[in-house]
Amino acid sequence: MNAPTNANATPRTLDEYLEQVREALAGADPAVIQDALYDAEEHVRSELAEHRNLDEATVIAKVASSYGSPEEVAAIYRDTEVRVTRALRTPPAPTRKSALGTFFGVATDPHTYGALFYMLLALATGIFYFTCAVTGISMSLGFAVLIIGIPFVVLFLLTVRVLSLVDVRIVETMLGVRMPRRPPYTDRSQPILTRIKEMFTDPRTWSTLLYMVLMLPLGIAYFTLAITGLSLSLGFAAGGIAGVLFGVGLVDIDVVGYTPPLWTAPLIAVGGVLLFFVVLHVVRGLGRMHGQIAKNLLVKAG
Amino acid sequence: MDTEPHVRKFQKELSAGTVALVLLVVLARATEPMYGYQIAKQLEQGDGALAGKQSALYPVLRNLHAAGLLDSHTEPSVAGPPRRYYRITDLGHRVLADWLATWGDTRDFVENMLKDFRP
Numbered sequence: 001m002n003a004p005t006n007a008n009a010t011p012r013t014l015d016e017y018l019e020q021v022r023e024a025l026a027g028a029d030p031a032v033i034q035d036a037l038y039d040a041e042e043h044v045r046s047e048l049a050e051h052r053n054l055d056e057a058t059v060i061a062k063v064a065s066s067y068g069s070p071e072e073v074a075a076i077y078r079d080t081e082v083r084v085t086r087a088l089r090t091p092p093a094p095t096r097k098s099a100l101g102t103f104f105g106v107a108t109d110p111h112t113y114g115a116l117f118y119m120l121l122a123l124a125t126g127i128f129y130f131t132c133a134v135t136g137i138s139m140s141l142g143f144a145v146l147i148i149g150i151p152f153v154v155l156f157l158l159t160v161r162v163l164s165l166v167d168v169r170i171v172e173t174m175l176g177v178r179m180p181r182r183p184p185y186t187d188r189s190q191p192i193l194t195r196i197k198e199m200f201t202d203p204r205t206w207s208t209l210l211y212m213v214l215m216l217p218l219g220i221a222y223f224t225l226a227i228t229g230l231s232l233s234l235g236f237a238a239g240g241i242a243g244v245l246f247g248v249g250l251v252d253i254d255v256v257g258y259t260p261p262l263w264t265a266p267l268i269a270v271g272g273v274l275l276f277f278v279v280l281h282v283v284r285g286l287g288r289m290h291g292q293i294a295k296n297l298l299v300k301a302g
Numbered sequence: 303m304d305t306e307p308h309v310r311k312f313q314k315e316l317s318a319g320t321v322a323l324v325l326l327v328v329l330a331r332a333t334e335p336m337y338g339y340q341i342a343k344q345l346e347q348g349d350g351a352l353a354g355k356q357s358a359l360y361p362v363l364r365n366l367h368a369a370g371l372l373d374s375h376t377e378p379s380v381a382g383p384p385r386r387y388y389r390i391t392d393l394g395h396r397v398l399a400d401w402l403a404t405w406g407d408t409r410d411f412v413e414n415m416l417k418d419f420r421p
Contacts, residue, residue, distance in 0.1 A: 035361070035364070036357075039338070039357065039360035039361070039364075042337075042338060042339070042360075042384075042385065042386065043338060043339055043342065043356065043357070043360070046337070046338075046339035046385070047339065050339075066342075066346070066355075066356055067342075067355060067356045067357050068355035068356070068357040068358075072355050072357070073355070076355060076357050076358045076361070077357070077361060080358070080361040080362070080365075081361075
C-alpha cells in the first residue's frame with residue numbers, strides 16, 4: 001500500500017481527519033468508504049459535542065488514540081469487510097472447476113434469481129423513477145417563476161435522495177453488489193441554507209436523477225430480455241415434448257401447424273434446456289452490470 | 303525475539319470473537335436505546351483485548367443490525383450530529399442466551415486447560 005502524502009501530518013480538524021481516513025482507504029469499495037466515513041464522523045462529532053471546552057485539535061488528537069488513527073481505522077474497516085462478507089452474506093455459489101459445472105452451476109447461485117426478479121421488476125420501477133424524475137424536473141422549471149418554485153425544487157431533490165437510498169438497498173439485496181448501508185452523512189449543525197446548497201452542488205444528486213431517467217430504457221430492455229429469454233427457452237424445452245404427446249405444432253400459423261419431424265423433438269427439448277441456462281448466465285451478467293451502473297451513479301466515488 | 307506482534311495478533315483475534323457478545327450484553331442491560339458513542343464509552347473502562355480501537359465497534363453494530371439482532375433508528379440530537387440508536391431485538395435476546403451458554407462452556411474449558419500450568 002502506498003503511504004498517503006500527508007500520512008505523517010497529524011490531523012487537526014475533523015475534515016482533515018476524515019480526509020486522511022478517505023485517503024487511507026483509497027482503492028477500497030466506495031460503499032465501504034462511505035460507511036467508514038459515516039461512522040467516523042458520527043463518533044467524532046459526538047466526541048466534539050461532549051468536550052465543548054476543548055479546542056478541536058485536542059479532541060481530534062484524543063480521537064486518534066481512542067477511535068484510531070486514520071490508518072488504523074482504514075485497516076479495521078478493510079479487515080471487517082473481508083470477515084463479514086465471509087460470515088454474514090449469502091454463501092457464494094461453490095466455484096466449480098469443470099466447464100460443465102460452471103455452465104450449469106449458474107442455477108444454484110441465488111444472485112441469478114435475484115437478478116431475474118430485479119429484471120422483471122425493472123419495468124415497474126423504471127416507469128416510476130422516470131415519471132418521478134421527468135415530472136419533478138418539468139414542474140420545478142414551471143414553478144421557477146412562482147414563489148413556491150424554490151421549496152418545490154428542494155422537496156423534489158429530497159425525494160430523489162430518498163428514492164436513491166431505497167434503490168441502493170434493493171440493488172444490494174437482489175444483485176449482491178456491495179452498496180453503502182449508511183446514507184451519506186449530512187451535517188445537521190450547518191444552517192439549513194448551507195445544507196440545501198450542498199444538495200445542489202453534490203454531483204450525486206444529479207447523477208441520481210440521470211439514473212432515474214436511465215431506468216426507463218434499461219427497465220424496458222431488462223424486462224423484454226427476461227421475458228423473451230424465459231418464454232423462448234421454456235417453450236422449446238416443453239414444446240418438443242408437447243409435440244410428441246398432444247400433436248401440437250411447434251409453430252402454429254393460421255391454424256396450419258408446422259410440426260418438425262418427430263426425431264428432432266428430443267433435440268429441441270435439450271436445446272431448450274441449454275438455452276434456459278444460457279439465459280440464466282445472461283441474466284446474472286446483466287445483474288452484475290446493472291449493479292456497477294447503480295454503484296457509479298448512486299454512490300459517491302471514494 | 304519480539305513478542306509484540308504476536309500479542310497484538312492474539313488480542314485482535316480474541317476481540318473479534320468476543321466483541322459481538324459484549325455489545326449484545328451492553329445493549330441487553332440498557333433500559334433505553336443507545337448510540338454508538340455511548341456504547342464505545344461504556345467499553346472504554348478496563349484493559350485487555352476489548353479495549354482496542356473504538357472504530358472496530360461500529361461495523362460490528364451494523365452487522366448485528368443486519369443480522370436482525372439489533373433494531374436501529376436515527377434521531378437528530380439537540381446539540382450535535384444525528385445519532386443512530388440501537389436496541390436489542392427479541393431475536394437478539396434469544397441469541398444472547400445461547401451465546402452466553404457457549405461462552406460459559408468455552409471459558410470453563412480454557413480455564414481448565416490453563417489451571418495447572420506454570421510457565
